[in-house]
Amino acid sequence: MNKSTSIASFVLTTFTISTQAGLPNAHTWPMEHIMISMNGSNLEAHANTGVSNPIEMLQFSGEMYDGNASSLNEQFYSDQYGWVLDGIVDPGFGNSIWIEMTHQSQGLTTYEGGRRMMIGVQTFDPIFGTDGSETNWQWNGMMTHNWYSADTLGEFEASYRIYIGDSQGNAITSFGEAVVTLNFSAVPAPASLSLLGMGTLIATRRRRA
Numbered sequence: 509m510n511k512s513t514s515i516a517s518f519v520l521t522t523f524t525i526s527t528q529a530g531l532p533n534a535h536t537w538p539m540e541h542i543m544i545s546m547n548g549s550n551l552e553a554h555a556n557t558g559v560s561n562p563i564e565m566l567q568f569s570g571e572m573y574d575g576n577a578s579s580l581n582e583q584f585y586s587d588q589y590g591w592v593l594d595g596i597v598d599p600g601f602g603n604s605i606w607i608e609m610t611h612q613s614q615g616l617t618t619y620e621g622g623r624r625m626m627i628g629v630q631t632f633d634p635i636f637g638t639d640g641s642e643t644n645w646q647w648n649g650m651m652t653h654n655w656y657s658a659d660t661l662g663e664f665e666a667s668y669r670i671y672i673g674d675s676q677g678n679a680i681t682s683f684g685e686a687v688v689t690l691n692f693s694a695v696p697a698p699a700s701l702s703l704l705g706m707g708t709l710i711a712t713r714r715r716r717a
């Protein structure tokens with residue numbers, strides 16, 4: 509392998525890692541964290557978004573995703589929201605934090621994500637009532653960026669109850685619960701967006717050639 513070939517293969521490898529062909533796009537957006545904390549025995553939740561500054565969901569038309577991630581094919585989607593612990597939350601032995609979807613817009617769907625750097629090992633299981641799944645979801649307390657999607661343009665919202673529950677999701681009533689509402693807007697993507705990565709690759713290869 510001569511020097512120019514090895515440079516070219518390095519560029520190709522970097523491209524593959526940064527966009528993860530067959531997997532949905534995460535890094536199009538910065539992270540937006542929903543902070544969950546405990547004040548005394550009361551849970552608290554905070555999001556920086558609202559009706560006036562929703563999270564945008566984009567469609568990457570023509571992209572096809574592998575395995576369970578194919579649920580996001582041709583959908584407007586985002587994994588920008590992430591559940592994050594703020595400070596120490598001790599749910600008590602055997603208990604954990606549960607998040608229950610209490611209300612959401614028609615047409616909003618959610619699939620289980622995880623850390624953004626590890627999309628390849630995420631389950632993309634339907635959660636929060638999507639496809640008949642349970643409306644409550646056991647959160648392990650690690651930063652988790654779930655995937656939200658819709659198949660039409662427009663505004664969407666989802667409200668959640670965050671509580672301490674036992675292993676079956678039964679609330680432990682000695683802890684106070686929190687609520688939070690997340691806001692989404694499915695918007696048309698700029699025409700060039702889905703081609704950005706490919707354009708970068710082509711430009712790089714032309715320079716090498």
Ligand SMILES: [Cu+2]
Nearest residue numbers: 539541590651
């Ligand atoms: Cu995050």
